[in-house]
Amino acid sequence: xxxxxxxxxxxxxxxxxxxxxxxxxxxxxxxxxxxxxxxxxxxxxxxxxxxxxxxxxxxxxxxxxxxxxxxxxxxxxxxxxxxxxxxxxxxxxxxxxxxxxxxxxxxxxxxxxxxxxxxxxxxxxxxxxxxxxxxxxxxxxxxxxxxxxxxxxxxxxxxxxxxxxxxxxxxxxxxxxxxxxxxxxxxxx
Amino acid sequence: xxxxxxxxxxxxxxxxxxxxxxxxxxxxxxxxxxxxxxxxxxxxxxxxxxxxxxxxxxxxxxxxxxxxxxxxxxxxxxxxxxxxxxxxxxxxxxxxxxxxxxxxxxxxxxxxxxxxxxxxxxxxxxxxxxxxxxxxxxxxxxxxxxxxxxxxxxxxxx
Numbered sequence: 001x002x003x004x005x006x007x008x009x010x011x012x013x014x015x016x017x018x019x020x021x022x023x024x025x026x027x028x029x030x031x032x033x034x035x036x037x038x039x040x041x042x043x044x045x046x047x048x049x050x051x052x053x054x055x056x057x058x059x060x061x062x063x064x065x066x067x068x069x070x071x072x073x074x075x076x077x078x079x080x081x082x083x084x085x086x087x088x089x090x091x092x093x094x095x096x097x098x099x100x101x102x103x104x105x106x107x108x109x110x111x112x113x114x115x116x117x118x119x120x121x122x123x124x125x126x127x128x129x130x131x132x133x134x135x136x137x138x139x140x141x142x143x144x145x146x147x148x149x150x151x152x153x154x155x156x157x158x159x160x161x162x163x164x165x166x167x168x169x170x171x172x173x174x175x176x177x178x179x180x181x182x183x184x185x186x187x188x189x
Numbered sequence: 190x191x192x193x194x195x196x197x198x199x200x201x202x203x204x205x206x207x208x209x210x211x212x213x214x215x216x217x218x219x220x221x222x223x224x225x226x227x228x229x230x231x232x233x234x235x236x237x238x239x240x241x242x243x244x245x246x247x248x249x250x251x252x253x254x255x256x257x258x259x260x261x262x263x264x265x266x267x268x269x270x271x272x273x274x275x276x277x278x279x280x281x282x283x284x285x286x287x288x289x290x291x292x293x294x295x296x297x298x299x300x301x302x303x304x305x306x307x308x309x310x311x312x313x314x315x316x317x318x319x320x321x322x323x324x325x326x327x328x329x330x331x332x333x334x335x336x337x338x339x340x341x342x343x344x345x346x347x
Contacts, residue, residue, distance in 0.1 A: 016282055024274045033264045046269055050277060057281040124261045146256040152223075171214040175204045178252040187251050 009065040020057050023069065028053075030070075031077050037143050038081045040132040051080045074158045078144070082136055123186055130180035137161075138173035145170050208241040216246055220253055 003011075003022055012019025028049065035048035055076050063072065131139055137159070144150045144158065152170075156163040181187065204213030211232070218224040219232050236242055255261060308314045 017278055020278045020281070021274060024277070028270055028274070029264075029266060032266060032270055033262065036264050037262060042267055046267065046273070049270065050273060053274075053277050054280065057277060123255060124263075127255050127261050142256070147262045167214075171204055171217055174217055174249075174252065174256070175213055177256070178248055181252060181255070182248065186255075187248070 005069045006065070008069070012060065016061075020060060023056060023060065024053060027056075027069070027073050031073065034077050034140075034143060034148070035081060037128070037131060037147060038140055039084070040128065044084065048077075048080050048084050051084065052077050055080070071154075071158070074144075074148075074150075075160075078140055078158050081140055126181055126184045126186045127177070129184070130177040133180060134173050134176055138169045138176070141166055141169040142173040142177070206242065206245050208239050208245075210239070211235055211242050211245075213245070216242065216249055220246070220249055 003026060008019055008022045008026065011022055031052050032045055032049045035052070036042065036045035039045050039048060052073070056073060063069070131142065134142065141155055141159065144155045145152075150158070152163050152166050155170075156166045159166065161169075204217075206213040206216070215224065215228060215232055219229060224232065236246065308317075
């Protein structure tokens with residue numbers, strides 16, 4: 001059942017646990033969907049979602065009820081996304097193995113199936129891949145604009161950067177996505 | 190030359206495209222409807238004469254369509270997403286203190302589980318539910334037949 005932010009605050013006053021459960025219930029899909037498209041995989045998306053809600057829960061008691069919860073959660077999600085992959089990238093190495101036990105360097109060097117996989121790929125996968133190749137800030141800006149239909153000013157507030165920077169990030173991100181989709185042969189243009 | 194300077198007004202973050210006379214960002218703004226009216230006039234004039242930019246515009250249109258297509262962002266939500274709420278809340282608030290009634294119920298459930306555990310080690314005990322089912326089915330059949338016979342006898346006696 002969908003509940004309003006106000007009723008979440010009322011519930012939180014009566015029973016902290018129930019209040020936090022309602023916050024989680026209301027916003028878990030929103031956070032997870034951004035985290036998933038940002039990180040490109042389920043495990044990282046769950047880790048990011050976990051980090052976001054830990055911050056939300058810890059600070060919820062001091063959050064003022066006259067503000068709405070969503071913009072606050074968006075800011076935390078964007079922050080956690082950008083910081084999560086930054087720390088992940090620092091520790092990643094080509095000798096790491098995947099779940100299937102293959103070393104990353106072997107996967108990168110083997111391209112025998114590349115051609116076949118291009119033809120089998122659907123547009124959704126192709127777009128996911130193109131988005132995943134964008135630099136972190138471009139990726140989050142493009143996702144907020146197109147997946148969450150946020151306005152430039154709103155994105156600027158959420159990412160704490162000037163609106164002009166948001167525009168540049170999105171323009172460059174789109175240009176890169178278009179080139180990538182063209183290379184993947186998605187359209188017959 | 191004049192056209193180049195006007196179409197590259199946003200040259201600070203220029204996105205180069207094939208024709209070289211147009212800032213790619215302007216074409217994106219044109220499609221998104223966020224373009225300045227004056228720039229729009231020049232973009233339209235340029236599009237009339239430039240095949241490369243018309244092609245670029247078609248490609249951008251397709252990309253905008255894909256980016257705006259909600260089904261491209263459909264996500265499967267894993268079960269863990271529902272399951273981790275309790276753990277996270279426990280970490281912030283501490284473990285939930287159970288009420289006395291809840292503790293009693295849990296104790297009874299535990300007792301019941303313990304008292305039937307020996308069934309796991311009885312030979313054939315796992316088949317008990319099946320046997321009971323079969324037995325009840327045959328019993329129902331038998332009872333049905335008995336009743337039928339009784340009714341028939343009563344009718345013939347009349």
